[in-house]
Amino acid sequence: MSKVKEGEHLVQQGRTSYEWARSHMQILDNTIGRLKDKKPLEGVTLGFCLHITKETSVLLMGAKELGATVACCGGNPLTTQDDIAAFLASEGIHTYAWNGQTPEEYDWCIEKVLEHKPSILTDDGADMNIKAHFDPRFANLKILGATEETTAGVNRIRAVKEQGKLRYPVILVNEAHTKHLFDNRYGTGQSTIDGYLRAMNLLLASKRVVVAGYGWVGKGVAARCKGMGSRVIVTEVDPVRALEAHMDGFDVEPMSQACRRGQIFITCTGMRDVITREHIEQMPNSAVLGNVGHFDVEIDTDYLLNQSASVREVRPNLDECTLMDSKKKVYLIGKGRLANLVAAEGHPPEVMAQSFSNQILSILYILENHKSMGTTITDVPADIDKQVARDALAAMDVQMDSLTPEQLKYSHSW
Numbered sequence: 001m002s003k004v005k006e007g008e009h010l011v012q013q014g015r016t017s018y019e020w021a022r023s024h025m026q027i028l029d030n031t032i033g034r035l036k037d038k039k040p041l042e043g044v045t046l047g048f049c050l051h052i053t054k055e056t057s058v059l060l061m062g063a064k065e066l067g068a069t070v071a072c073c074g075g076n077p078l079t080t081q082d083d084i085a086a087f088l089a090s091e092g093i094h095t096y097a098w099n100g101q102t103p104e105e106y107d108w109c110i111e112k113v114l115e116h117k118p119s120i121l122t123d124d125g126a127d128m129n130i131k132a133h134f135d136p137r138f139a140n141l142k143i144l145g146a147t148e149e150t151t152a153g154v155n156r157i158r159a160v161k162e163q164g165k166l167r168y169p170v171i172l173v174n175e176a177h178t179k180h181l182f183d184n185r186y187g188t189g190q191s192t193i194d195g196y197l198r199a200m201n202l203l204l205a206s207k208r209v210v211v212a213g214y215g216w217v218g219k220g221v222a223a224r225c226k227g228m229g230s231r232v233i234v235t236e237v238d239p240v241r242a243l244e245a246h247m248d249g250f251d252v253e254p255m256s257q258a259c260r261r262g263q264i265f266i267t268c269t270g271m272r273d274v275i276t277r278e279h280i281e282q283m284p285n286s287a288v289l290g291n292v293g294h295f296d297v298e299i300d301t302d303y304l305l306n307q308s309a310s311v312r313e314v315r316p317n318l319d320e321c322t323l324m325d326s327k328k329k330v331y332l333i334g335k336g337r338l339a340n341l342v343a344a345e346g347h348p349p350e351v352m353a354q355s356f357s358n359q360i361l362s363i364l365y366i367l368e369n370h371k372s373m374g375t376t377i378t379d380v381p382a383d384i385d386k387q388v389a390r391d392a393l394a395a396m397d398v399q400m401d402s403l404t405p406e407q408l409k410y411s412h413s414w
């Protein structure tokens with residue numbers, strides 16, 4: 001196939017995937033439909049640093065339909081779906097993303113987006129916001145505000161705020177109930193199983209699976225593994241969450257112990273050095289390791305990929321690492337980067353519709369309210385969160401009760 005034909009084929013494939021995702025993202029589609037005629041984002045440039053997936057393409061096309069000029073880059077060097085990037089570029093969205101970037105290329109793409117002078121940034125992990133704050137080349141950008149999609153980014157933005165260096169308001173979309181309770185838990189829960197199965201295609205039933213971290217992501221992953229028949233061991237550092245995992249019926253152990261028994265490992269902590277060289281050396285032969293936390297710092301991938309006697313890719317996104325001294329074989333999924341996005345396609349559309357409805361409504365909120373927001377970090381306003389929940393219930397054709405006037409009065413009486 002000629003290069004031109006190949007490109008056209010990629011665009012068409014991306015368009016079909018976009019249409020498939022959009023037809024399952026009714027909440028977001030309805031939100032865009034409600035606002036479309038008013039073109040509330042006319043004249044506004046938006047900068048997005050997100051995993052470029054079919055679901056993200058629905059958000060970006062929606063922003064364009066609301067009148068925005070849109071520039072985007074990937075939120076990770078390995079998670080861009082190239083057909084989607086090609087489709088977005090063909091639709092006039094300034095797209096700086098392809099799969100398999102070097103760290104330098106990844107950085108360059110973020111800079112290209114900032115060169116479009118976006119007035120609102122939407123980030124996943126805070127890489128774009130950190131650049132907008134600390135790279136002197138972007139010190140004069142007039143940014144009205146930003147939104148942050150994930151826990152790792154929220155933690156970084158909080159650190160910037162604590163140091164008194166926040167330059168504009170940031171809405172923490174991850175903190176919306178209709179985001180982390182569903183996206184982090186059900187979205188990552190399902191797509192992690194998908195990623196692990198695509199990478200290794202081994203039986204999950206009967207396997208001892210070690211889930212590191214029992215936060216929103218860890219709870220979803222542990223529950224889904226249990227549902228597949230795995231024997232799940234949880235590691236934690238927070239006593240309340242360790243207790244919760246124990247009460248939910250999981251074995252809770254320190255990693256120093258769990259590493260000797262586990263056959264499959266899934267890190268979900270957002271913390272560095274969760275699985276170290278010492279842990280890896282004690283693992284049984286054939287252990288499979290992967291990470292679904294935002295950054296690739298949870299597993300000592302340097303030890304596995306650079307200090308093993310040999311490394312070979314035995315299946316797509318699965319490296320067999322033969323350890324130097326013991327000659328034990330340990331398998332690493334997706335180089336230790338987000339296994340659910342690298343080895344699979346990330347969260348399913350229905351759940352991303354909720355997250356991205358929060359995103360689009362938060363962007364509009366910033367546009368209207370940035371002057372009164374100051375340099376604050378705020379949660380998604382409760383009425384937006386509730387509206388997204390109502391829209392999601394309606395999309396799933398679920399009805400619920402509402403308080404009678406008497407009940408309302410009762411709830412406010414002492």
Ligand SMILES: NC(=O)c1ccc[n+]([C@@H]2O[C@H](COP(=O)([O-])OP(=O)(O)OC[C@H]3O[C@@H](n4cnc5c(N)ncnc54)[C@H](O)[C@@H]3O)[C@@H](O)[C@H]2O)c1
Nearest residue numbers: 150151152213215216217236237238269270271292293294
């Ligand atoms: N893969 C995805 O698609 C996806 C989706 C959402 C979030 N994330 C990322 O996943 C990570 C976790 O997100 P979350 O929402 O569950 O966060 P969270 O804060 O709710 O949970 C993290 C948990 O890890 C525990 N933890 C910290 N250090 C630990 C250690 N050394 N050992 C064991 N446990 C430890 C914490 O106590 C906490 O309970 C973040 O990096 C987030 O950005 C990824």
